[in-house]
Amino acid sequence: MGTRDRIIDAAEQAIHEFGIAGATTKRIARQAGCSEALLYKHFPGKEALFLAVLLERLPALGPALARLRLSEGQGDVAANLTEFAVAAVEFYIKASAIASGVLADPSLMTGFRTMLAKTGGGPHLPILALAEIIGGEQQAGRLDAGMDPQAAAAMLMGACFHRANLSYFIDLPDDTATWAATLVETLIRR
Incomplete structure (x- = not known):
């Protein structure tokens, strides 16, 4: 495992153990077994390091969107x-x-906002991609042509975000798949 990967792993571990405020570059570098200078050689700042954790270590929406796009039609x-x-x-x-x-x-x-603007990234992109997929399914006659793809995508993603947030405050039933199926059926009902 290379130094960059060790730093990302250490950052992910520090975030989970100490929260984002406690995930200092000093702590991350120590956990990665490197100096802070070496950390900054690989990442220009904490924002870039945290974005790397988000994009490279967490389950990503990109592969799920790619699978959904491949299943279109x-x-x-x-x-x-x-x-x-x-x-x-x-x-x-x-x-x-x-x-x-x-x-x-x-x-x-x-x-983080500055970095997202420079890279063209942001949390709105999965919604736009999902709207395109929904639009493609409409054109194929597989979803109601009267449905607004942007609104449907925003509702689906918003409900998923809300369920994730609720999971931190209350004990939800463990059956996310059943919840998701009900959500989708409600959304696409003709």
Whole structure:
């Protein structure tokens, strides 16, 4: 395992153990077995390091969206969307430790927004991709042509985000797949 990977692993571990505020570069470097200078050789700042944890270590929406896109026009639409919704809930649960810490720190938030603007990234992109997929399923006649793809994608992603947030405050039934299937069936009902 290379130094960069060790640093990302150490950052992920520090975030889970100490929260984002306690995940200092000094602590991360010590856990990675390197100096802070070496950490900064690989990452220009904490924002870039936390983004790397988010993009490289957490279950990503990208592969789930890719699977959904590959299934476009094939199989059961509701089952395909349900599988994606389960992956989205898992992603949001895992990502919340980083996201909440970034949101709570104005300087980190500013740096994160700047970095997202430079890279063309952001949390809106999965919604746009999902809307394109829903639109493709509409064109294929597999979903109601009267459904607004942007609104449907926003509702699906928003519900997944909400369920992930609720999981931190209350004990939810463990059956996310059943919840997701009900959500999708409600959303696409004609």
